[in-house]
Amino acid sequence: MEESRKYFERALVEVDALPPISKVFHKIMELTSEGEAARAELIHCVSLDQGIASKVFQTINSAYFGIRQEISSLEVAVGLLGDKEIRDIAVICTSSGLLRSNIRGYGIPADQFWFHSVAAAVAGRLIAARLLPDMQEAAFAAGLLHDIGKLVMDRLIEEPEQEVFKELAEEISPGYHSTEMDLYGFDHCTIGFFLARKWNFSEELTAAIAFHHYPDFDVAHGKFIRVVCAADLMAHLAESDELEPGQVASLKEEGKIPIELSHVEVEEIFHNLIEEIDESRSYLRI
Numbered sequence: 001m002e003e004s005r006k007y008f009e010r011a012l013v014e015v016d017a018l019p020p021i022s023k024v025f026h027k028i029m030e031l032t033s034e035g036e037a038a039r040a041e042l043i044h045c046v047s048l049d050q051g052i053a054s055k056v057f058q059t060i061n062s063a064y065f066g067i068r069q070e071i072s073s074l075e076v077a078v079g080l081l082g083d084k085e086i087r088d089i090a091v092i093c094t095s096s097g098l099l100r101s102n103i104r105g106y107g108i109p110a111d112q113f114w115f116h117s118v119a120a121a122v123a124g125r126l127i128a129a130r131l132l133p134d135m136q137e138a139a140f141a142a143g144l145l146h147d148i149g150k151l152v153m154d155r156l157i158e159e160p161e162q163e164v165f166k167e168l169a170e171e172i173s174p175g176y177h178s179t180e181m182d183l184y185g186f187d188h189c190t191i192g193f194f195l196a197r198k199w200n201f202s203e204e205l206t207a208a209i210a211f212h213h214y215p216d217f218d219v220a221h222g223k224f225i226r227v228v229c230a231a232d233l234m235a236h237l238a239e240s241d242e243l244e245p246g247q248v249a250s251l252k253e254e255g256k257i258p259i260e261l262s263h264v265e266v267e268e269i270f271h272n273l274i275e276e277i278d279e280s281r282s283y284l285r286i
């Protein structure tokens, strides 16, 4: 108990030490849900963040969009891309700064952690398209940020425990949260909650971060959290080299993918996930 309290205090100091999220990010989230009426303000807002603005140009001028003439006006670029893309770019730019780091304690290389986050984001959107069509963008952001608490937990993991986490990393669906609970008395969901609060994330995003391993704990956001929980599992499956044909469907049949879709639909979503990841590697920065 005393040990756990010390770990928790250390974790909260680390939470405090992480930089704040830019105000521009929050403003973009707000403006992209207001449609045409907020377009001028959105363009101004994008122009304030160099990272986001340059990604907007890079995206619109990429082969992916197939526009022959180089676009150099932010107004045109934002108009052509639309709210959804601008929102994704803002979420991806902001998150990649945070999530593209080595989490050494867990033995997870930076690229792999980023890939997991992006795969969960894409899976979240694909699942939400069928179950919660109004929340596709929220599911994308939640998938991207669901494991954010690991950034802080990582700093608590010392050498003897690193071996335990390294072994977990080899499993198809690693139960990091239970091992964290056993070792420290709290997990990356708990710490994720404090980070989400520090960064003023929306209520549903905070709930998904805090409960993605405990989807039945939050009744108010239960359906959304189950989408993120399933997206997390699909992301792990997408990372695996040892996946057997039909394995996704059988996990669904065993009740490990907690969403109200048939195993055929889940297989379809997984197929689309792999396709979308392959098609959008540069856009998603993976």
Ligand SMILES: [Fe+2]
Pocket: 146, 147, 188, 212, 213, 232
């Ligand atoms: Fe997690």
Ligand SMILES: [Fe+2]
Pocket: 116, 120, 146, 147, 232
């Ligand atoms: Fe995860």
